[in-house]
Amino acid sequence: MSSSDVRRPAAAGTPVAPGLPVVLDAVSPVGSVDLDITGMTCASCSSRIERKLNKLPGVVASVNLATERAHVEVPLGTSVADLVATVEKTGYGASVVEPETDPADEGRSDAAERRLRIRALLAVVLGVPVIVTSMVPGLQVPGWQWVALVLTAVVVLGAGWGFHRSAAVNLRHGAATMDTLISLGTLAALGWSVYALTGPAGALGWTHDFSLRVERHTGMAEPYLEAAAAITLFLLLGRWLEARARRRSGAALRALLALGAKEARVLRDGREVTVPANRLVVGDQVVVAPGETVPTDGTVVEGRSAVDAATVTGESVPVEVGPGDAVVGGCVNTSGRLVVEATAVGADTQLARLARMVTEAQSGKAQVQRLADRVSGIFVPVVIALAVVVLVGWILAGAGASFALTAAVAVLIIACPCALGLATPTALLVGTGRGAQLGIVIKGPEVLEATRDVDVVLLDKTGTVTEGRMGVVAVHAADGVDEPELVRLAGAVEAGSSHPVAQAVAAYGQARGPLPGVTALREPAGLGVVAEVEGTGAVVVGRADLLASAGLTVDAALAERLAAEQEQGRTAVLVGWGGAARGVVAVADTVKPTSADAIRRLQALGLRPVLLTGDTARTAEAVAAEVGIDQVVADVRPEGKVDAVRRLQAEGHRVAMVGDGVNDAAALAQADLGVAMGTGTDAAIEAADLTLVRGDLRQAADAVRLSRATLRTIRGNLFWAFAYNVAALPLAALGFANPVLAGAAMAFSSLFVVGNSLRLRRFRPLPS
Structure with a gap:
């Protein structure tokens, strides 16, 4: 974006060009608009919305599940109402994102996470007793099954209501997602249990003999409430973890916007008048005292001082400025009094452009956690069709309605995607927990995919390789x-x-x-x-x-x-x-004493380090030679850092960026893998995918190793979860897996996934 970009307020139903909160490029006849999307629960949801939007003439849309937003490039004349209507016809909600960050966004995200947390806790409190009692006959006192039925009904229909609502919406639009499987599985389990309790299983003295034996069902209907409760419980916990990660998606932009000064002292008729910084206009003369932040981009007209621009430009040495020199908003005046004439204000300042770059870079698509959702779009209708075929087939074969229904329900239950839903969240939970113990913060599952093929590491100099x-x-x-x-x-x-x-x-x-x-x-x-x-x-x-x-x-x-x-x-x-x-x-x-060792460790992982800095080439080359880096990109501003990342990506490289300053935030967001030093700014930390809490560059190598190990675990979990379904479905269809065994097999597959994930606790960092 250039400083000539224009933002305009929205008016629903009008064309994009004259009415939308849209950034219009000065030379391209194409505008862009961002939409807040509500109701998405998995990657297949975002893919459906994206496909529908892209069918509109001239529209190029990218829907991001993590940020719950759609970035849409549209030809001039396209109506915002058409975009919103298209999303709503797909079964989701949409609204136009305001030009400025809405403080209420954080509140809405907090509220959504709180609701998920409450639902998950409700499922845990009521579901765990059902699961334990159903699997331990010694705990089954007279009437236990009726108490379990009530508890399970609250878990499935109350805590799990969101799954059923989403499945109903998808059904109305002829689509199927993981929510469809969850809803079908839990409702089938609950419904069959109600039916079973109307027979002998409802007697007050009846007990449930838990067994893993594979045998033909005798015809007696038995409840499997533990399956319904466990599916709902585990999936809600996974959704809660995902919501926590999504809630922080806008923090980088808020950190950037918070950096600028909130007020400015303007000279009016020879007097200093304090005004809000967002009320400044080009030509205003602003007084900046020692220790104050320069409120806007401008030119010094009076005074001399040293200006610390490290947070915005990356220059480690404060710059001496005097009359005629340019200064950037967000810099700190370290010494003498300055009078600065504003040359760019509001959205045209360098700081505002940095915020826009972070927003644009974060509109990219997350690549991990989509496999299970893509497969579920095909898997769900196949399983439903198979269950119907099994039901009809056994009835035609003379096996009786009870046995046929038992086999059909077993197919639905044994195919329930509990293990698929746990494959990523559990490995991520253990991997990130171990990382936290080691001072490595992994933000989300999309990080793991990025680490697999990274081959180039761009290293900011100031505060990353050096002390700052x-x-x-x-x-x-x-x-x-x-x-x-x-x-x-x-x-x-x-x-x-x-x-x-x-x-x-x-x-x-x-x-x-x-x-x-x-x-x-x-x-x-x-x-x-x-x-x-x-x-x-x-x-x-x-x-x-x-x-x-x-x-x-x-x-x-x-x-x-x-x-x-x-x-x-x-x-x-x-x-x-x-x-x-x-x-x-x-x-x-000064160079950090651990930097040279860190570079050697990164090289040992097959990564090529490149020093990237706003300092002069002479300064950068001296530092690079000291730590063992062969390639240097110097004299670059924040925009140049983003360009450097994009150039390498265009050449086919997978790029990691390590930085610590606000000036690095956009490049961190643009990179395939962003790594922030924990000793750096909030904007850099929030824009990055990984954070090294101790600010020790050697942790970068451990972070990559841990991320790759977590990714391998996730892929292993997904493989065995799919393999379980491939092996178990035929057994259920042939009548060898009664509903109780189906529930047990589903639980076992989940336990296997959790156990495999727990191996990540043994991860050890490289010795110092």
């Missing part, structure tokens, strides 16, 4: 000058400045002993610091120009040292007194 803060990396004293004395005097002078470079020198000096007192401190803008130091006289710390103006000479050896440090991309200052320069102090963003 300035520190003294080298001290060069002139011949005959005591280095501790040089550091002590330089630290004393710099302690009086708020500039980040000065603070680094001061901290270095303080760490090596008490600093002498100073008086008459002066700080010529952008040049350095001058002060009278007790026992020494005037001491100058700063650029060569400042020393020259103070009458201090710089010999050839020190000049060569200064040039060498600057050649390595470091910030170097001269220190002088008594008529001459006495030494050079070099400051830089």
Whole structure:
């Protein structure tokens, strides 16, 4: 998106171009609109909506189940009412997303998660006693089955009502999803149990002998309430976990929008007037005091200062700005007072564009967890047809209605997708739990698919490979000058400045002993610091120009040292007194001690590391050489980082991005795998798929290994869940699996999936 993009408010029923909250490209005759979709429960739901929208002339739609939104590219003249009506005709709700983030969105997501949590807890509280009692004959007191029936009815019809409602909606539109299987299975189990309890199984002294023996049914109807309760319970727990992940999908955008200043002090008729930042207009002159955030993009018209732009541009060293220099909204003014003339406001600022990029990057499709849903679209009608064939076939064969119905219901129950529904959530739960113990946060199942084929890792420099803060990396004293004395005097002078470079020198000096007192401190803008130091006289710390103006000479050896440090991309200052320069102090963003080891671990996993930074090529290459990275992409802004990710993806690479700043958020969202340092900004953490809580880059390799192990477990779970159905369906159809055995087999398949997932608890990180 360019700064010329236009946003317009919506008016339902009008064409997209004049009325929709749509971003219109300046050169393309195509607009885009985002729709909030309600009622989706699985990937087959999103696929159906996507197919229906894409059948409209000229429409290209992408429906994201995780964010519950559809991003629709439409030709000008397309009506928003047509888009909404198409979604509603498919059986779901739709509404236009407002141009700005709606604070109520989080509240709606919280409410949806709370409802799911309550339903899941209700299923647990009432369902567990049913399951345990049905499987342990010693607990079956007289009348137990009638109590179990009441409890199961509440679980299936109350807690599981959402499954039945979704199945009914899909039925009206001629479609079938996993909810259809769940609804059929649980209602069949409950209905058969009611029928069974009208016979001998309803007697007060009747007990249920749990057995895994495969034998022909004797004709006696037996309830299998545990199957209905277990299916509902496990699937609700899975849905709750998914809802928790979806609730956080919009947090990256909210974090980005929260970064900007909320108020600005504007000069009006020579007076400072405080106004909301969103009321600024181009041409306003804004006063920014030391420590304040620049409220909008603009140009400095008065004052000099060092501006910390690391959170927005990625530059690790604060930038000296003065009249005529551009500044970006969201940057922090570290020292002198500035007056900035606004050149871009609102949606046209760089910060707002970053927010839009994160939104666009997150509109992509999640690739995992779709296999079971795609298969269920075919599997469900096949199972229903098979159950009907079994029922009719056994009746025609003279087996009797009771036996035929028993076999048909067993087919439905034994084919119930409990194991399919648990395959992903349980492995994800155990994998993410183990990751949390190791300081690795995995956000959702889509992350796991991304780790499988990743072959390139883009590494942000500042705060990821390096510490993200300035520190003294080298001290060069002139011949005959005591280095501790040089550091002590330089630290004393710099302690009086708020500039980040000065603070680094001061901290270095303080760490090596008490600093002498100073008086008459002066700080010529952008040049350095001058002060009278007790026992020494005037001491100058700063650029060569400042020393020259103070009458201090710089010999050839020190000049060569200064040039060498600057050649390595470091910030170097001269220190002088008594008529001459006495030494050079070099400051830089220091490399983390674990970074080189982390790079080796990533390479051992078959990943090619690339250093990506907004710093100069000289600085980046020095850092890359120190940690063992061969390829560098430097001098890139946030848009450039996103472009770098897209370029590699276009070349066929699967790209991981590791970063920590707001400037990395869009690239993290665009990458196939986004990895955020836990010590970084909230925007980066929320935009990423993985978060390394301790901020140790070595965890990136462990995160990839854990994600791949979890993905392998999920795929293994899905395989055995499908294999179970393939093996069990013929047994049920031939009458060898009575409903009780069908329920037990279903429970066993679920236990197998859970047990397989629990193996992830033994995952161990690489030794340090």
